[in-house]
Amino acid sequence: MPAALAFLLRRVAVAVVTVFVAVSANFFLFRAVPGDAASVVKVPGMTAEQRQQIRAEFGLDKPLPNQYLSYLRQLTHGNLGISFENRKPVAANLAEAVVNTMPMVVVGTLIALVIGFATGLFGAWRRGTAVDAAGLGTALAFYAMPAQWLALMLILLTNGLFPSGGMSDVFLVDADFWTMMRDRIAHLLLPALTFGLASYGQYAVIIRSSMLETLGEDYVLTARAKGFSNWAVVRRHALRNAMLPITTLIALSLGTLMAGAILIETVFSWPGVGLAIYGAVRARDYPMLQGAFLLLTCSVILCNLLADTLYLRLDPRIRTA
């Protein structure tokens, strides 16, 4: 359909522009350092000569436009630079971190979605009742808790019942598959639970208000007039329409989820992107920080694009309008 294609192309164009802005912002943000990045690298007893060598190595002695162009050229080859800290390519460091972050974020998001949907839908259905108020209040309270603090509280409350550091037991070598699996899951439990609890509140609120809005739509009244039972009206007419705004909002919430991931991985020493950022901050490892930031921004942009595509499938109004 041409209308749908036009919509998608427009969205892709916006995404490309935004990625370009992000890439450029990323470059100039780090060049705004007083002096330059190399002068901040904290190596005790570094001589002026060594400093100059680092500047040359990272191309910091060239004029800004040249640096920018070479930065763009490097990016197109997937080169994000070399980490100050471990001297490995940033891209390789990040790739490893992303693989580690995924299970925590995915399981955590699933937990959040399940609790969020349950609270939101039930609250909208029983709106104004004590159950609604309690559910919404609990959701808001969890949402208000700093994720890093919630993580510490869960460690404190479970009192060593589950491992609270790293992804696996480093001493567990040559164990059979199931022991390894159990160990992995045990390590995943607290971080994922923290992630789920810290982020379900926003889903609950979004789902509740979207559902409330839909329940007031005229076509819902039509469906009741047709003789459908309450449950059938909700299932056939309200749920799907209420899902429309939710898909977009979930994609948009990804940015806030990143915050949770960084803080939670820091507490649990989970070797993902968040911990990589924390490490880069501590070590003032600019290339690493720059790379991680670019990665996160681009993944949010990509997710928004995906949400738009999904929206296109769900809402015929965009397909043909």
Next chain:
Amino acid sequence: MSATTTLASVAAPTSQPTRPRRLLASVRRRPAAVAGATILATFVILALVGPLLTPYGVHQRVGEVYAHPSAAHPLGLDDAGVDMLTLLIAGTRVSLFVGFAASVVSVIVGGSIGVLAGYAGGWVDGALMRLTDYMIVVPALPLMIVVATVWGPSVVHMVLVIGLLMWTSTARLLRAQVLSLRERASVRRARAIGCGHWRIAFRHIVPEVYGLLGATTVLTVSVAIFYEAALSFLGLGDPGTVSWGRLIEMAFERTAISSGAWWAIVPPGVCVALVVLGSSLLGNALQDAANPRAAIAHVSPRTFRVRAERGDRR
């Protein structure tokens, strides 16, 4: 007249541009708003009179490391033997200052951008909205981390970092409002008789949106305090000051957990959660009051009630 319009107007009389007194009255009717305002007021008072409440200093060693709570020290001592209550109160001042100051910065920036975009239109609008779109998708905390790392840790930097990155919703809100108001008769009349742009903005546009503006400001306070805690926790807070975020960081970095010193961990987080909850309750209620939505549900587990009594026919 349709069923829905009648019923909706019955269920929720839509209030036109909210005047201060009406807004206040409708906020006061919402228990969530009252609870939120009470929580916020309590903490503001605590921040103001705080130093009078405890005799100790924030660097003063008054007992042994991680001493249990006692009559003299109701929240115990921290890893350096400093009174936790004293630290918590000092943290209240810093955290609230960062929260409110960052919120003000963001409202000023967002308000100016939104009004300018809506009022100027054309390419100015286009460029500013592209910028806003970008700021919306960019993950806030990582960007704040980047900027804070580059600028170096200090309270002023913290306020600017948070404030300069949280203005998008204010900008969008004001722009939308300006666009809809620009064509209103009163504004057109004001323009026709030659009123200046600023005069029109402040006489005709700001009064129409201050309810929503207030709501966004309050909501931004909660977001700012949240980010203050996050940045401090990551070691980007001002090392010379005490804030709730720094207290959580200290509890994590030092041995509070392995020592079982819950009193060093629990209170700062509870404070952050309470203030964030309080301002989001108040902010959401203000938003609802300023922009009430039709409150009708066509399906609900309850149906209408049947009465035995007869009507007017006597």
Next chain:
Amino acid sequence: MTSAPQPLVDARDVNVWFDLPDGRELHAVRGADVRVNSREKLGIVGESGCGKSTLLMALMGLLPATASVSGRIEVMGADLLAGGERAFRAHRWKDLAIVFQGAMNALNPVIRVQRQIVEALELHEVASGMAAVHRASDLVRLVGLPEGVLRKFNHELSGGMRQRVSLAMALACDPRVLLADEPTTALDMMVAAQVLALIDRLTRELDLALVLVTHDLPLVTRTCDRIQVMYAGTVVESGTPADIYHQPQHPYTRLLFAATADVHSDGPDPVTILGAPPRLDQVVPGCAFEPRCPHSQARCATDVPQPQSAGKGRSWACHYPGEST
């Protein structure tokens, strides 16, 4: 006009209140009677906010949870208020079907027209599978639309097409009574006339009873068998079009006629009824129309006029009926 022994719809002394957020109540319908016989066309007329749509919603049991109802609502002999939601549901669409106002989003925007017609057929076991699809295409042809409409979504239809689809949907399960709630608002004049003519023709051809709710008094005098004029939640006058047109008893009815510009006649210019209808969240001591009535007298402000029956469904509620304008 044949008179069935038992009316299809028989509602008596119906009152509807709505809870207001501030704890007060709004008395939207005040002791209204509605009787619809088989194949009869009833017109309910009144200004915006007079409670006529609310009355329709009450008949179908579709009022929200903020409402409360008293009186007696019988459909085909069954007491629905006593039977609750289940009793209402047993009659919805099979016996009572409704066409909502044109300005409403009565069709679900993300479901195709076909599915929305078929789901009603399947729910009431009128038809299923391919038979239901065939019936759906018969229905859209019946309302004068091409079959292709079945594949469309709401936003792809014009206002007139939407109302025709709504009508096709309402006719799907062969209801006994068709309720039409201002079916032509938001339509332009030509389309409105076509849709009304269609409703008029189909109710006759399909032997349906019709309840037409509108603010257009001349329209119902042309199309309906019986008319009820409502004001402030009360039925102030009822009778046949001839009664209402030639011998209007209530001053409000006369003003309604005078207020409607008839483009075809050379009669006097339309008159404006001064003032606004009363607020229904207040208790009125006397006749609700008293503040706007050109003939009001002392008694009107204190006593509520009771309906006076003149037999054969002719009645009015006025202390001084027939005072000339």
